[in-house]
Amino acid sequence: MQREYDIVIWGATGFTGKLVTEYMQQNYSGGNLTWAVGGRNQAKLDALGLGAGVDILVADARNQAELDALVQKTRVILTTVGPYARYGSELVAACAAHGTHYCDLTGEVHWMREMIEKHQAAASDSGAKIVHTCGFDSIPSDIGVYFMQQQMRSRHGVAASAIKYRTRAFKGGFSGGTVDSMMAMMEAAQADPRIMETVADPYALNFTHRGLDGLDRKDQFYDEDFNAWVAPFVMAAINTRVVRRSNELLGQAYGDEFRYDEGTIVGQGPAAAMGAAAMAFGTTAMNSLAAITPARKMMQRMLPKPGEGPSPETIEQGFFDIELLAKHPTDSALNLRGKVYGDRDPGYGSTAKMLAECAVCLAQDKLPVEGGFWTPASAMGDALLQRLPANAGVTFELLN
Ligand SMILES: NC(=O)c1ccc[n+]([C@@H]2O[C@H](COP(=O)([O-])OP(=O)(O)OC[C@H]3O[C@@H](n4cnc5c(N)ncnc54)[C@H](OP(=O)(O)O)[C@@H]3O)[C@@H](O)[C@H]2O)c1
Structure with a gap:
């Protein structure tokens, strides 16, 4: 060209x-x-x-x-x-x-x-x-899974049957453009319920193969694999669709029965259990409010406007730290753990x-x-x- x-x-x-x-x-x-x-x-x-x-x-x-x-x-x-x-x-x-x-x-x-x-x-x-x-949507997820599958294949000669993505920590902020995009999507979904159906579909970006994953979890839960309470991860509804589409585009290289999910590690003990519950409730409440026109307009007034975003210090001092667990299909002793790390705030x-x-x-x-x-x-x-x-x-x- x-x-x-x-x-x-x-x-x-x-x-x-x-x-x-x-x-x-x-x-x-x-x-x-x-x-x-x-x-x-x-x-x-x-x-x-x-x-x-x-x-x-x-x-x-x-x-x-x-x-x-x-x-x-x-x-x-x-x-x-x-x-x-x-x-x-x-x-x-x-x-x-x-x-x-x-x-x-x-x-x-x-x-x-x-x-x-x-x-x-x-x-x-x-x-x-x-x-x-x-x-940040969806490179750490998509390339992270690609990396873990490569490692599983080169070490053990098989594809991982499931991968869990868990954010351990991250620090950053929101821009007005992102807020505008989230609100615009809620507005469009309100006008056309088929949009909400597409967004909720775990295989929304697949065209030839569907797999075993169900709807995104909206609740907190204790994850034995991480010995920690886990809350929903706010970007999971995007990233999981992209990873599942990658499997299809790579010729089902991760397997027809490959499972993938994302969550946020909150910690151990009763305080973490309450924190995870609060995060789960907060995420659902935010989404429900954003679906109501007057509440959405009020949130837009309070949040950053298009062109605005986090300060240079927030960007510079920000980071993200994600752990991935890749499960061997038959022998849990051969499971692999990996880490994706970014040296600036995730979103910007x-x-x-x-x-x-x-x-x-x-x-x-x-x-x-x-x-x-x-x-x-x-x-x-x-x-x-x-x-x-x-x-x-x-x-x-x-x-x-
Ligand atoms: N996936 C992720 O990880 C991630 C991270 C960050 C941002 N985002 C997304 O990236 C997008 C941008 O975010 P942002 O915060 O940078 O937004 P922003 O500051 O509002 O910037 C939007 C840009 O679009 C331009 N624009 C608007 N209308 C236009 C038109 N009719 N013709 C040509 N240009 C036009 C604006 O131009 P003017 O300056 O002239 O207004 C501006 O340059 C959002 O959709 C956000 O959700 C995604």
Whole structure:
């Protein structure tokens, strides 16, 4: 593909877009990778002060003709323009039609399914590799599972029959864009109950194979495998769908009966049991409130607005620490434990680095897939296991 740029960072004026741009400036300036920034507002893009070496492209996310022209200038579009169900459909259509690779940060499962249904054939014809969920949702889950399955296969010659993902600790904050995306999804689900059905389906992103996993747990429980009380993990409804889709796209490499779930470790003892119960109740209450229009509007007034997000200190001092347990199909003595660690806050500092590395990977690495809609693991599993620890401060390690 002959194009003017390798990568365009689309949404460079937003909270996450600015962090991605900063990362690209620090790590990919002056080399053989050409990149530009894009957005809808020339004055805001100029105010980023990126200097003459970085081109600026202006277009509106709702204008199909402008986007068709934009995507033909670049090999890869990295987009942080969300909520994606509101602003992202025309861009995906343009990339699929014109053979432009694409990565984003969406967690809007119903929208991903819609995009796959509408544009899989075009992407496959044009050669566009389209990869959603390239941030904290769902790289640690998807690449973490890919890593653990590789380890199980190389050590014991079989696929793990189940993997449990448990967050041990994390520190960070929320941006207005994320709040807006969550609220937009609740609003859409209120208007169309089929969206809620899709979001609740544990195999919402599978098209040919379903497995044994049931609905997400909403309660707290004691997990003997971790000797700890576990509460629901807020991103599980996205990450589990992506991991299950990876299994399908990898030709059921994890097995037809593979099980996967996510949770948050709270601790041991009665205080932890109460903490886990409070977290379970809090998550359900938040979701129920967000489904009611006046409560949702009140929450939006109190939470960060689009363009706002955590402070530089919160990002710098943030981290995430996740433990994965991979179960051997027949012998629990051969179970493996692993750890995924990120050296910045999950939602922004680490997410910006993971997304940028996905874009560079799509631009530069030899990947085992052709055009179509892929998950991070199915398109870039091996490449990201090299890139993320080397460049992005996200590590994957075996604990036993
Ligand atoms: N999965 C994850 O781990 C993760 C982590 C972080 C964020 N996210 C998601 O990433 C998205 C961005 O979050 P954020 O906090 O960075 O949001 P944000 O600060 O509100 O940024 C949104 C960006 O979209 C641009 N935009 C809005 N409407 C547009 C239009 N019509 N045409 C072109 N550009 C337009 C904005 O441009 P202006 O500056 O001109 O308004 C801005 O650059 C959200 O959907 C969020 O949920 C996901």
